[in-house]
Amino acid sequence: MRRIHIKGDVLCTLILVVLLCILLFAYQNLIPIWRTMCIEHGTSNTRALLGSAKERSHPSQALDVPHYNQKSKLHAQTESMQQNESKYPKTRSKLNKKDLKRKATRTKAPPVPTLPQFDFKDYLRRKDQRQFKMLIDQPKKCTGPNGAPYLLIAIKSMAVDFDKRQVVRHTWGREGVAKNGINIMTVFLLGVPQNVTELPQWDRLLAYESSIFKDILLWDFKDTFFNLTLKETHFLQWVNTSCSKAKFIFKGDADVYVNIENVLEMLEDKQTNEDFFVGDIIVHARPIRRRNSKYYVPEFIYGQGIYPSYAGGGGYVMSGHTALRLHMACKEVELFPIDDVFLGMCLLRIGVKLIHHVGFRTFGIDRPPAAPYLEVFDPCFYRELILVHSLTVPQIWLMWNLLHDPSVRCHISRGSTILPFQWGKEASTKDKIKDIDYAYGLPVFVTH
Ligand SMILES: *[C@@H]1O[C@H](CO)[C@@H](O)[C@H](O)[C@H]1NC(C)=O
Numbered sequence: 183m184r185r186i187h188i189k190g191d192v193l194c195t196l197i198l199v200v201l202l203c204i205l206l207f208a209y210q211n212l213i214p215i216w217r218t219m220c221i222e223h224g225t226s227n228t229r230a231l232l233g234s235a236k237e238r239s240h241p242s243q244a245l246d247v248p249h250y251n252q253k254s255k256l257h258a259q260t261e262s263m264q265q266n267e268s269k270y271p272k273t274r275s276k277l278n279k280k281d282l283k284r285k286a287t288r289t290k291a292p293p294v295p296t297l298p299q300f301d302f303k304d305y306l307r308r309k310d311q312r313q314f315k316m317l318i319d320q321p322k323k324c325t326g327p328n329g330a331p332y333l334l335i336a337i338k339s340m341a342v343d344f345d346k347r348q349v350v351r352h353t354w355g356r357e358g359v360a361k362n363g364i365n366i367m368t369v370f371l372l373g374v375p376q377n378v379t380e381l382p383q384w385d386r387l388l389a390y391e392s393s394i395f396k397d398i399l400l401w402d403f404k405d406t407f408f409n410l411t412l413k414e415t416h417f418l419q420w421v422n423t424s425c426s427k428a429k430f431i432f433k434g435d436a437d438v439y440v441n442i443e444n445v446l447e448m449l450e451d452k453q454t455n456e457d458f459f460v461g462d463i464i465v466h467a468r469p470i471r472r473r474n475s476k477y478y479v480p481e482f483i484y485g486q487g488i489y490p491s492y493a494g495g496g497g498y499v500m501s502g503h504t505a506l507r508l509h510m511a512c513k514e515v516e517l518f519p520i521d522d523v524f525l526g527m528c529l530l531r532i533g534v535k536l537i538h539h540v541g542f543r544t545f546g547i548d549r550p551p552a553a554p555y556l557e558v559f560d561p562c563f564y565r566e567l568i569l570v571h572s573l574t575v576p577q578i579w580l581m582w583n584l585l586h587d588p589s590v591r592c593h594i595s596r597g598s599t600i601l602p603f604q605w606g607k608e609a610s611t612k613d614k615i616k617d618i619d620y621a622y623g624l625p626v627f628v629t630h
């Protein structure tokens with residue numbers, strides 16, 4: 183009897199312990215899941231605004247939901263990189279506790295600080311004024327001894343971002359003639375800085391940069407986010423007047439890494455007198471109607487529920503033929519404050535087929551889900567891509583040098599290492615002014 187008694191006690195304790203464990207488990211796991219389920223249900227409206235899960239996201243979505251973007255990616259890096267899939271994972275059970283907590287805090291936390299309200303009514307009033315004077319031009323850029331460029335690289339830049347221009351000039355945006363006779367030219371597209379106190383000498387800087395590098399295009403409009411559309415139209419105008427013989431054009435941001443070798447390879451079999459437009463194509467994106475978003479667009483500016491397909495503004499490639507047709511088309515389209523969507527409207531007007539290429543990572547690279555802290559700054563990975571967005575100046579410089587270092591070997595599907603890009607004998611103007619580069623205090627830039 184006594185023995186059984188003891189066994190019973192042990193059993194009771196065991197059962198109690200097990201019950202406690204179950205309770206603890208439930209508290210830690212089930213309640214957050216239940217909580218997120220409620221939250222997710224509550225935010226379904228927001229999600230509708232952001233577009234359905236199968237659609238490609240707009241940059242704003244990447245900005246507005248950073249936690250989803252960076253942490254909760256469940257799938258391995260798939261080739262197609264459907265950005266939104268990672269943000270709205272279907273299998274909730276796989277989410278770890280951290281993700282769930284993040285989600286919970288995200289929805290509880292007050293919304294992003296409200297941006298100063300943009301005066302859209304004023305925008306409508308002024309939008310017929312779309313011709314601005316050119317303050318710095320490069321009229322002879324495309325008629326030099328090497329003739330018109332095979333590839334014209336056009337980069338949106340701001341006056342203060344001298345360091346970004348320098349790193350692009352010395353890395354992937356290098357001008358020159360490659361061994362096979364392909365010549366590349368680069369221009370930077372600028373407006374007048376909005377905040378002059380940030381860089382009081384901006385005009386002297388740009389004038390001097392222009393005289394040295396001959397790559398500055400400056401127009402007399404304020405360099406603001408919503409004026410990027412003006413940058414687009416004025417650039418197309420410049421192509422029409424000063425560089426209409428360019429065979430292909432890359433246009434993009436300065437904080438990207440572009441694998442120019444891969445761009446050239448992609449263009450090898452393309453006809454120059456036909457329409458061609460390739461990039462990270464975003465389809466069925468919906469206008470953002472939340473006032474605190476950077477990309478907020480009220481209904482009286484754009485009434486329709488869906489934007490035309492467009493290429494992510496981080497970078498895209500088109501033929502010169504398409505650029506000239508776009509110049510004509512964009513003149514007929516009312517100005518729209520978001521430049522990449524505006525270009526999508528012009529493209530729709532002339533019916534150009536937009537080609538989506540997985541090598542354009544205009545949303546950057548997501549970390550693998552299993553190792554969120556893993557560094558994806560891997561030259562072997564970048565070798566396969568065309569464009570990666572959001573790199574810092576030192577990252578761009580380092581990546582370019584790693585990719586052009588013959589001792590860095592990759593065991594990749596192509597079987598062999600890709601030979602570093604070789605420049606021909608003809609020195610570009612920059613090689614001649616190497617001394618001046620050093621005078622700038624930038625001796626770190628290695629000329630290969
Ligand atoms: C302009 O830039 C200066 C220096 O960075 C800064 O202190 C100031 O707040 C800025 N002004 C505006 C209106 O952004």
Ligand SMILES: *[C@@H]1O[C@H](CO)[C@@H](O)[C@H](O)[C@H]1NC(C)=O
Binds near residue numbers: 404
């Ligand atoms: C665009 O630039 C023009 C000319 O400088 C300026 O009047 C206007 O306010 C700017 N628009 C935006 C949206 O910043």
Ligand SMILES: *[C@@H]1O[C@H](CO)[C@@H](O)[C@H](O)[C@H]1NC(C)=O
Binds near residue numbers: 422423426506
């Ligand atoms: C430039 O644009 C004008 C119209 O603005 C057009 O007549 C002309 O043909 C264009 N030039 C080229 C080279 O396409």
